[in-house]
Amino acid sequence: MSSPDRTASWHASPSKPHFVPPPGAVDAHCHVFGPAERFPFSPQAKYHPADAGPEALFALRDHLGFSRNVIVQASCHGTDNSATLDAIARSDGKARGVAVVDPDISGDELAALHAGGMRAVRFNFLKRLVDNAPRDRFLALSRRLPAHWHVVIYFEADILAELRPFIDAIPVPVVIDHLGRPNVSQGPEGADLRALRNLLDSREDIHIKPTCPDRLDAIKAGGGGDPWDAFARAVAPLVADYPDRCLWGTDWPHPNMADEIPDDGHIVDMIPRIAPTAELRQKLLVANPMRLYWPEHA
Ligand SMILES: O=C(O)/C=C(\CC(=O)C(=O)O)C(=O)O
Numbered sequence: 001m002s003s004p005d006r007t008a009s010w011h012a013s014p015s016k017p018h019f020v021p022p023p024g025a026v027d028a029h030c031h032v033f034g035p036a037e038r039f040p041f042s043p044q045a046k047y048h049p050a051d052a053g054p055e056a057l058f059a060l061r062d063h064l065g066f067s068r069n070v071i072v073q074a075s076c077h078g079t080d081n082s083a084t085l086d087a088i089a090r091s092d093g094k095a096r097g098v099a100v101v102d103p104d105i106s107g108d109e110l111a112a113l114h115a116g117g118m119r120a121v122r123f124n125f126l127k128r129l130v131d132n133a134p135r136d137r138f139l140a141l142s143r144r145l146p147a148h149w150h151v152v153i154y155f156e157a158d159i160l161a162e163l164r165p166f167i168d169a170i171p172v173p174v175v176i177d178h179l180g181r182p183n184v185s186q187g188p189e190g191a192d193l194r195a196l197r198n199l200l201d202s203r204e205d206i207h208i209k210p211t212c213p214d215r216l217d218a219i220k221a222g223g224g225g226d227p228w229d230a231f232a233r234a235v236a237p238l239v240a241d242y243p244d245r246c247l248w249g250t251d252w253p254h255p256n257m258a259d260e261i262p263d264d265g266h267i268v269d270m271i272p273r274i275a276p277t278a279e280l281r282q283k284l285l286v287a288n289p290m291r292l293y294w295p296e297h298a
Contacts, residue, residue, distance in 0.1 A: 006036075008050040010253035014063065015265030019272050021065045022282055026289035028070040029177065029211050029249025032057055032087045033077075039086070042078025046129050049076060052253040054087035058094075060252055064268050070247075070293050072122060072152065072177075073100040074255060075129040081113065088117035096293040098122045098152050103137035107144065114146045119293050120175065121145065125155040125163065135166045142170050150174065150292060156181040157192040160199065173205040175247065175292070178212040184234040185223055193234060200242055207245045207288070210235045213270050214254065214262035226266055232273040239274050239284065246275075247289050 034041075034051040041048055061069055069091065073084045081099045088095045099118040101109075121141065125133045142151050150173040155163055157180055167174060176199075182192030200206055213228035213235075215221070224230055239246050250267055275281045290298040 006048045006050045007258045009255060009258040009261055011261055011263050014263050017064060017265040017268035019269050021285055025066045025285040026068040027061060027066045027249050028247040028289040029072055029209055030057060030069050030252045031072055031074040032083050034083060039083035041076045044078055044131060045076040047076055047256055049255055054090045060264060064264060069095040071095055072098040075124055085116040103141040110146055120150045120152050122152040125159060139169055142172055145172060148295060152177060160195050175207045177209055179208050179210060184216045184230045188234050188237045207247060209247050209249060210239055210274055211249050212251050214257060218260050220259055228270060236274045239280060243280055243283050244288060246284050248284050
């Protein structure tokens, strides 16, 4: 279902990338929306995308040459993970997920999410996406997650310093979405990426997603836009220096990017620019995501 007040922010016919991912490559950051008739949006949703369900996601996976997906519950679906669980259930074992939950969720409900393929919870600190992010309750939850789960956090670079005590206290591995949204035009030695490196150096179980060149190097955000040269320049040294701690994803269906919709083929073609060797790409696309999401096969 689509209606005038529901936005499609993804490319209708993305190009075929020149880069061919290695066998078993994981798109470790993507979302599904709806279909809203079956899976209505949260009353607190800050955006209302057109339907972007599992069939479209899996067709894109095959078109881009990937083997698996990690589906991240998006804020528009709130804490009702049904759409994400439905997509995982339809994936023939080729998808796992990251849930968003009420911090008071019971142990039985967490176990049900695990059975449905979830392997992490996401804590979102973006004010334009969520009304509140209660750190104390998030920390209490992170202390009673199922075995081998981790925490995914999404924040913007300007709050990293004030988030440090919270992140430092998380007792399980941490994955940071979209590098914590640094200003990539500052370059690889800029203040935002230095602060991120400082965090990475504080603990060995913190991972990053060098994802979203389209968001971090967007024209509307003062960047250069596709082909996202500032992103490649700022991010490649990070992938080189933390090769075992990077995960990659398309971010399809690119929520809130309607003004500057990226071509997913171009997004995939960024991979060799940030990970120039086959060894780096094997870690980024296969070994690292498999260790976190399919440890039984890693
Ligand atoms: O696709 C992303 O990861 C980023 C988003 C959406 C999001 O995270 C959410 O709705 O939960 C954004 O910056 O608007």
